[in-house]
Amino acid sequence: MVKEQIKVVVCGDNGVGKTSLIACLVKDQYIPNLQDCLPAVTVPRDFSSSPYCPKTTLLVDTTGSELPSLHRELKSADVIWLVYSDHESYDRVALYWMMMFRSLGVNLPVILCKNKCDEYSGNGNHSLNAGEFRAEDQASDSTKIEDEEFIPILREFKEIETCIKTSARDKVNVNQAFYLCQRAITHPIAPLFDARVGELKPLTVLALKRIFLLSDKDQDGYLNDEEISVLQRRSFGKSIDIHELEFIKGTLIHLSTPPQEYASYTLYVPEKGMTKDGFLVLNKLYSEKGRHETTWDILRAFHYTDSLSINDKVLYPKMDIPATASVELSPLGYRFLVELFLIYDKDNDGGLNDQELEFLFKTTPGLPTLWTETNFPNSTVVNNQGFVTLQGWLAQWTMTTFLDYRTTTEYLVYLGIEKDARLALQVTKSRKKRRRNGRFYRAPVTDRKVFNCFVIGKPHSGKSSLLESFVGMSFSEPYTPTIRPRIGVNSLELKGSKQYYLIVQEFGEQEPAILENVEKTKKCDVLCLTYDSSDPESFSYLFDLINEHKHLLELPMVFVALKADLDKQQQRCYLQPDDFADQLFVEHPLHVSSAWSSSLNELFIKLTAAGLEPGKNTPGLAPDVAREDLDYWKYALVATSAVGFTSLFTFALFKLIRSLRNES
Structure with a gap:
């Protein structure tokens, strides 16, 4: 995660040129005869070309003679810019400075800088990264003496991320050294690459494999030119240059050709594209050559953080519900x-x-x-x-x-x-309520397409079979009691070819606890109250339930007599199902059987309709709601008549005034 401000603490022996480097960076010129230590300098964001640079960078100059102040600054730093300039100050990098950082418990990236290289006449920037070597024999005969200084210290101290040569007098690599300090935070190599073994770290491999799979749109196991171009645009905001693409292809083909390092791998297949192994090797090369910001650009395009996990703010964006x-x-x-x-x-x-x-x-x-x-x-x-x-x-x-x-x-x-x-x-819009005779009930729904139905009833009443039928499963004779909650979801088409989704839940042994929880029941759009019409003891369970949990009367409910293909039995209850429904002013129970597909379809449509128009299915409200609707149309008719009369009167008055004007 990119911080709002990077704090870079510049350390090193007195006289190595720390202050001159800072002044040259800020003023873009060499300034002789400077004071021993500059005050902290804030560098604005637009000073650097780093694409992930934070708003500002704070540069803190230090002096080795004020140890308490130095220690305090180091403990609050983000990155250390460690400077040396000669053989003596080089020896103290390992013997003094790195030991000090470790003794303070400071585990920060270190950018090692050899300053005062005024005689350096190389062809541009020259730096060495922790990933650019794996064995001593990798150093060629042309390797400069400074590189031979860098290699052993890079091996010994994993904290040192990059080494670079600079000259404040000749303005050589000053800006580059500053950028490397920023990059150590914005594009850290440590999470990506293990320089000691020369391999990408496991989390990096997992992330890149996932990105490969997502980028392989046709799922053929290869990234073709178009898929590489799409990945390029997503990661870097621009199309890939054809010459760069051909160079990548040629590099992968060369590396997989005997006797090269990856001869046993297939990295690129002509006419098909880059393989997953080729994609991993390519990013490994970026880390080895100090171009790991390229890999970071790819990772961050897919929302990865510095810890190689996907950003929680992307996975779980804040929503106001x-x-x-x-x-x-x-x-x-x-x-x-x-x-x-x-x-x-x-x-x-x-x-x-x-x-x-x-x-x-x-x-x-x-x-x-x-x-x-x-x-x-x-x-x-x-x-x-x-x-x-x-x-x-x-x-x-x-x-x-x-x-x-x-x-x-x-x-x-x-x-x-x-x-x-x-x-x-x-x-969706917040659920609105209406009031009638001192009672609130849910208003009709206009913008929702999904409704939640709780299926309630005595065990063995047929709830599970109802749920299984809803998702198209065939009826099974053996009875298995429901212990854990079950759920089913399917789409339904109502009149007007409008499609809705109904979620049907039964709760097994958790049913009593769910019904006692008022907040849980508020999430229910319609209660499906089931009983076994062939079991005389079944309906009393619902009767007792509703009398015990009065808050259920605030919900739309539909009574369902299941197993209607069996002989109907008189219910041993204070009230028979039809009488109880009449008392509650809701419709009589629907008679349904898993063997009658038409009855099942009618039930599910009825449940969805109850979610759409709760008032018609809420106990005690049906007659009032009907009367309210009738009153609405009466008032609407009267209002329409009044508007018509007013319009007619206005028109007549207009004609009268116009005729009087003509006469005058």
């Missing part, structure tokens, strides 16, 4: 999920099998916990082979968004959505 509102997928969200389904349905059979699902979720931590807890894929629509259909895939994500939208935003990011995950969601 009113207490009585709900969250649904937007058209953008549905479109992304449809495209994802079509990409990973490799055999084009209209369903995602286990292997396809495993590969789809390879860029994520695995199936969402909510899915495993709700027995996915049995929670949604599957085909005859048990594979999730597109209808079931969209329904499952609709349910996930409604119940826990943070899981949806998290997984949309993991699955590679490029836009802000919040754009894939939409927040």
